[in-house]
Amino acid sequence: MTFADIHLTGLLPTATVGLTGYLVVAAAVFSAGLVTVMARRNAVAILIGIELMLNAANLNLVAFDRFGPLEVNGQLFALFILAIAAAEAAVALAIVLNVFDARDRIDVDQIDALKG
C-alpha cells in the first residue's frame, strides 16, 4: 500500500482557486468585522472591526480585478481605499484620545453627553 493508494491528494483543495474562494474569505472577514463593531464597547476595538471590513472590501476588489474584465482598475480602487483608511484611522484615534482626555473613558456606551 502506498500513499497514492489512499488518494491523499483527493482530499486536498483543487489546484485552481476561483473567484468564489476569495469571495467566501472576504465574506467571513467582513462578518467578523461586523461582529466586532456590534459586540465591542471599546472605541478602539470598534476601529479594529472597521479595518477588518475595509480589508474584506479590498479583497473583493482585488479578486474581481484578477478574474474580471477590470484590467488594473480594481487594484487602483483598493489603493484609494487604503489611503482613505489611513486617514480615517488617524482622525478616529485623535478623537478617541481627545475623548479619553476629557472624560477618562472610551467605552462607547458611556459616552452619552449628547444624548437627548
Next chain:
Amino acid sequence: MSHALLAIDIPDLTPYLPGIIFGTLAAISILASILAATAPKIVHAAFGLMAAFFGIAGLYAMLGADFVALAQVVVYVGGILVLLVFGILLTGRTRYALGLEREPSAKWPIFAGGLFFFGILLAIHGSEFNVVTDPAEPAATTPVIGRAFLDPNQYLIPFELASVLLLAALVGAAYLARRRRST
C-alpha cells in the same frame, strides 16, 4: 515525481500547491479575524488584526496584485496597526479592561454576524459573475498602476485629491490629538 524511498510513493503535490497555499492563507485570515472579533483582551484583538492583515496580503500576492500586497503590509501593519496599538495602550484604563464590569454578552452580535455571513454565501451562490475562469499569468502591476495614477485621462485628479485628503486628515489629527493646557 515519486520517490522510492522507504517504499512509499509520495504523491506529486505540485498541481495542488496553489490550493494548499490558498487554504493556508484563507485559514489564517479567517481565524485571525475571528480572534480579533472575540478575544477578551483588546491587545490580543490587535494581534489578531495583524495576522489577518498578513493573511490578506498573502491573498493579494496570490491574486497577482504585488503592489497592493506590499502597500497592505506597509500601510496597514506598519501604519494603522501601530496607531491602533498606541490608541489601546494610551487608553487602557477602561471599566472593562480593569475588570470592574463584565463585557456585555456577545451572543446576539455573533448570531447576527453569522446570519449575515450565510446571507452573503447565498448571494455568492446565486450570482452569475462576468469572470474569466482561467485568467492569464499575472504580470508586474507596479508600472501599470504608476502610469494610471499619473495619467490625466485616468486617475490623476483622484490621486491628487487623495493626497490632499491624507495631508488634511493628518494635520487635523495632529491638531486634535495635542494635549490641551489647563482648562
